[in-house]
Amino acid sequence: MKNNIFAIALTALALSIATGCSSAEGQADAPDAVIFETDLGNDVDDALALAMLHNYVDQGKIRLAAVMLNKKGVEPMMLADIINTYYGHPDIEIGTVSEGVTCGNEDSNYAKSVAEMTDQNGDALFPRSHESYDSIPEATKLYRKILASEPDSSVTIISVGFSTNLARLLDSKADEISPLGGRELVAKKVKLLSAMAGSGTDPNTPEYNVYMDAAAAKKVFSSWPGEVVMSPFEVGMAINYPATVIENDSLWPSMPNPVVEAYKCYQPMPYDRPTWDLTSVLYAIEGAESFELSQPSVVSVGENGTTAFTPDSTATRRYLKVDSIGAANILERLIHLTTFTPRAVLVNK
Numbered sequence: 001m002k003n004n005i006f007a008i009a010l011t012a013l014a015l016s017i018a019t020g021c022s023s024a025e026g027q028a029d030a031p032d033a034v035i036f037e038t039d040l041g042n043d044v045d046d047a048l049a050l051a052m053l054h055n056y057v058d059q060g061k062i063r064l065a066a067v068m069l070n071k072k073g074v075e076p077m078m079l080a081d082i083i084n085t086y087y088g089h090p091d092i093e094i095g096t097v098s099e100g101v102t103c104g105n106e107d108s109n110y111a112k113s114v115a116e117m118t119d120q121n122g123d124a125l126f127p128r129s130h131e132s133y134d135s136i137p138e139a140t141k142l143y144r145k146i147l148a149s150e151p152d153s154s155v156t157i158i159s160v161g162f163s164t165n166l167a168r169l170l171d172s173k174a175d176e177i178s179p180l181g182g183r184e185l186v187a188k189k190v191k192l193l194s195a196m197a198g199s200g201t202d203p204n205t206p207e208y209n210v211y212m213d214a215a216a217a218k219k220v221f222s223s224w225p226g227e228v229v230m231s232p233f234e235v236g237m238a239i240n241y242p243a244t245v246i247e248n249d250s251l252w253p254s255m256p257n258p259v260v261e262a263y264k265c266y267q268p269m270p271y272d273r274p275t276w277d278l279t280s281v282l283y284a285i286e287g288a289e290s291f292e293l294s295q296p297s298v299v300s301v302g303e304n305g306t307t308a309f310t311p312d313s314t315a316t317r318r319y320l321k322v323d324s325i326g327a328a329n330i331l332e333r334l335i336h337l338t339t340f341t342p343r344a345v346l347v348n349k
């Protein structure tokens, strides 16, 4: 199956070259744009989720238009660049956040650890494509530029960190990029927001991605002008990524791999880790096959970062649920999707 998908992707690439189409707009068979909104460098599931997205790019299922960082600092940008470069897609745009929320786990910042790894000559272990990160654009501006250039109702945003950038996008005003305000731009261009956030079953316990910037989360989840599907805390908790996969070098085609190194840096090995962010990627690209979807609901975000869902047939928010059989199927799929051979590695062999 993987080979078939690979062949289809190559055929699609050949067709696009033959017809001279290079821009997404007006190209009927170009995959739709996906934007990954991440706090890369906090928990390590973001890194595995980004590896999955590169697999989908290789398969021709998506265009990864940008990696937007909502964890401030240079190391998240460096690691996004390192992972994009490793997987053979160094031109994917990166956006950053200024005055983002402060993160309290700098001692376990695996982004910094991976970026500072060196080989036996003392050179950087992992190549990167930016000489400096001084000119990385603010995410809000990059969102506006990308959304303005994409076909209507085509863009999927996968948000697996804080809502800071998305709230600022909603508040953004008409400018030289687009005559539309942010809210109108989102309504016109975005088909789905798939977000790892909150809890579907516990309205009393704050969840990290929500409470770290609760005001932004409240704005986004209560007033985002379109469909939102949330992968709640308990879904990722039910599906643990196994340390045995990280430790099995034969599953990883080209070592060293920055995602594997990130995992090893994040906590003392061996440890299994919930697949929170990976589930939002899986739903966004493959749909609800092994998940269940809640009833359409209105979500209420508390000041302290709680989420409460109230069923309402007219609402546009739902959350994912999973049973034990679904969890086992999803874990198998996630392992398959993260331990793939990148096309960049195949080409270089």
Ligand SMILES: [Ca+2]
Residues within 6 Å of the ligand: 038, 039, 040, 042, 043, 045, 046, 160, 161, 277
């Ligand atoms: Ca995250």
